[in-house]
Amino acid sequence: MATLAADKPVATAPAPEAVVVRFAGDSGDGMQLTGGQFTLSTALAGNDLATFPDFPAEIRAPQGTLFGVSAFQINFGSTEIDTAGDAPDVLIAMNPAALKVNLAALKPGGLIIADTGEFSKRNLEKAKYDSNPLEDGSLAKWDVLAFDISALTMESVKPFGLGNKEALRCKNMWTLGLALWMFDRDRQPLIDWLKSKFAKAPTIADANIAALNAGHAYGETAELAGPLKKLHLEAYPQPAGLYRTITGAEAVSLGLVAGAQLADLPMFFGGYPITPASAILHHLARLKEFGVTTFQAEDEIAAICSAIGASYAGQLGVTSSSGPGIALKGEAMGLAIMTELPLVIVNSQRGGPSTGLPTKTEQSDLYQAVYGRNGDAPMPVIAARSPADAFDCAIEACRIAVQYMTPVMLLTDGYIANAAEPWKVPDPASYEPFPVTFLTEKNSTDEDGNEKLLPFARDEKGARPWIKPGTPGLMHRIGGIEKNPGTGNIDYSPASHQLMTDARKAKVDGVAQGVPPQDVTLGNTTGKLAVVGWGSTYGPIHQAVRRARARGLDVSQIHVRHVWPLPANLGDLLKGFDNILVPEMNTGQFKTVLRDQLLVDATPLTKTSGQPFQIAELEDAIAAYFDGIPGNEGGEVEPNSQQLPSPETVNP
């Protein structure tokens, strides 16, 4: 066989539409870096892609342990990709623990690439293996390519005279080289990147490049010996333009900068370190020339309060956190609502409650965003559906904040914050500016015809004027105590509180009039089933609905960006569907909002495992409405073991 194969030129196997690869190793093995560079290479090859970094909360967990495994999954192909993929086709396991943790996800018949150099007795024990899985036949239902990557790496970097530890650190580049060979990729961009990254240590750069080349060359050899096949996936046809990859955290940061520019304001960002939101602070801290001031405050409360202070002084105040930090900011949000100052609050949601799952994803802060403050404290909430969408959402949050003089919460989550996808670089000039006008003169007259300042007079949107300290003649006082509807002076008379509560509510309700009507993302505007989602469930819902529709099922996808207030037409739109299914990574929070606001029979489909929905899970749930049969008007079927439990069983 080997001879036969060698005689032929290297033939590429017939390529599937899409491939899912998971890199897994110790948290110190550089798997996130490897994944990130493989992503870039994939993007440069023109494939559509989505990634899912999945790493432990510990920075450097003890080596070789099960809880120290860090993984990076990428789904890429010649077709539209919206999720990181359900099950990997290829698992690259750098040690026994990585194999053990990730094996269950691997597709039957999938390929395991394992570094035998790390399958020592000690490492097997740490991974709680009684015997070596590479030798005991337990991996029979998969293809296994096991060889000593560690030794091969050491060999390849020998000429550079590195120490043992440093030499072994090139393992991830060796592995990346092999992956590049497998998917027929150009090595040059990676070589360029290594040269620039290690510009100050050329020996390290050269060693890594040598490892990369050695891994690549090994592909040729390995193909002869076993299951390794070279796959070439065609580029996914995308609209013409300039592209880059972007993570949600980057997109939020850039969107905030763009939003501040469109509002013609300097931006003040008050933040406090928290996973997975810190990346936004890191990005913005390097963008001073865009009029961005970043302030790492002493705590979450000071972070939002300083941002409100900056808004009060005439800048665009922004703060960002994750659930636990958002909880601490609650009282200050109330003050921004009460004093009617613009503010953008970004919540990169993670699993909760309490500290919960710091590095895992969830959508369980929706109640907190919509309802989580004392008093009647209405606040617009918008949710990004993907990393790239977070850019537009951040701009939208800035617009609403300054036009309605209100804090706005932008929801992303751990998945969006960390995941990368290709992004067609937008032209900033294509966004309509919304420059802010500060009040510079008194805006009213009293009964005697004298000019008078009314800091809480309202415009047609219900917004009060924004008055910067430093403006001559407009001195006034604001605060958190209930105030007179015009002058803003302390006034907690019954009439005043009623009027002001109504005015604050009407203003935020009115935001719905200024947003585009809800569209149907995929499918018809009426029908048997609408799958209604928000946030990062967009990808799996989109793919599941696309597949179901391809099978002839009458299902539509409606994905909501403006979760509070809801788009004005959403109620009428949903009434055109017989069934409404709401998949969420929580216990059914958006379902509650829909039921309450629209009086529709929204059915929850919930998941709180810290992992995004798989497409197959959603396909099954959709199929349950159709008996799996195209055109089945009856719809309902008896539940069986193949289907998810009915929502009623889960949430009686």
Add this chain to the structure above:
Amino acid sequence: MNDMTPITTTLKDWETDQEVRWCPGCGDYAILKAVQRTLPQLGADPKNTVFVSGIGCSSRFPYYVESYGFHTIHGRAPAFATGIKLANPELDVWMVTGDGDGLSIGGNHLMHVLRRNVNLQIMLFNNEIYGLTKGQYSPTSREGTLSPSTPLGSVDRPANPCAFALGVGARFVARGFDVSKNLPEVLKAAHAHQGAAFVEIFQNCIVYNKDVFNDFAAPKGGEDRQLWLQDGQPLLFSNGTKGISLNRDTCSLEVVDVVDGDWEAAGVTVHDVKNRALAHMLVEMPFGAFPMALGVIYDDPRPTFESSVIAQNAKASEGKVADLAKLLAKGQTWTVEASDADHI
């Protein structure tokens, strides 16, 4: 301030049309008047002046000063003030807080605004009690304070606001009391200091903690127990008959008698506002055995937080053009040609 020309105002110009809602006889009235008397003397401009406060009796202060004012939330005024100063360093910011607001719920923020050295004046009204919530003991209440929440007397030791301020790195620390005629001078010194200027003002809560400061603050009889500090002047009190001397053997302060005004012979120490060690000893003097140190205890400016932030931002922006289109297209990019998309 944008325009450094001193503005001519009178006390009346700093009064608002709002009805003052403190209890009749509250020490806050005297402090308000002292501030309104001081502002014209500073040449302060109402349009560039901002009073920021937290929550509590003292924190109603901004409503009564005809300037910009922001009555915020409990304990967080330092954070708001920091945001205001970073957004517009030209504003002249006064922060008003109390012993509960500033040292209990807001202790963390007070620490950091002082440590960072944000250029503002901080007035901490210390009445050793929670007034607005009806009289619970506070972090500065003396041991044994009887209150609704400590009916058997408080058992925890009080915080010393000035020692706290020095401990966290404040560069200006001063003390005064509500009805003192010297209060405007103290406030003027605080205003002249570039950086976070911390002023503890003893304030008489006539409802819940009446006259607790009478031992030194009583209009008649307290003077002998007041040690008014002046830079370069000997530490004399009780009409010059007593002084404070540094015992070099024990490295501690002691009270000495001064005969015929010969303070040098008595070994009385000369005040030096830049001597941090002396400042620590002065604020720690146990009252009773010692007088109450008042006036400017410590004043040694350092660059302010906002000036450093602005300088760093300016340096980072030097020679860079804020080109958003370029920023969005940063990093490794690829181009999809129009022909590729024809069939989409």
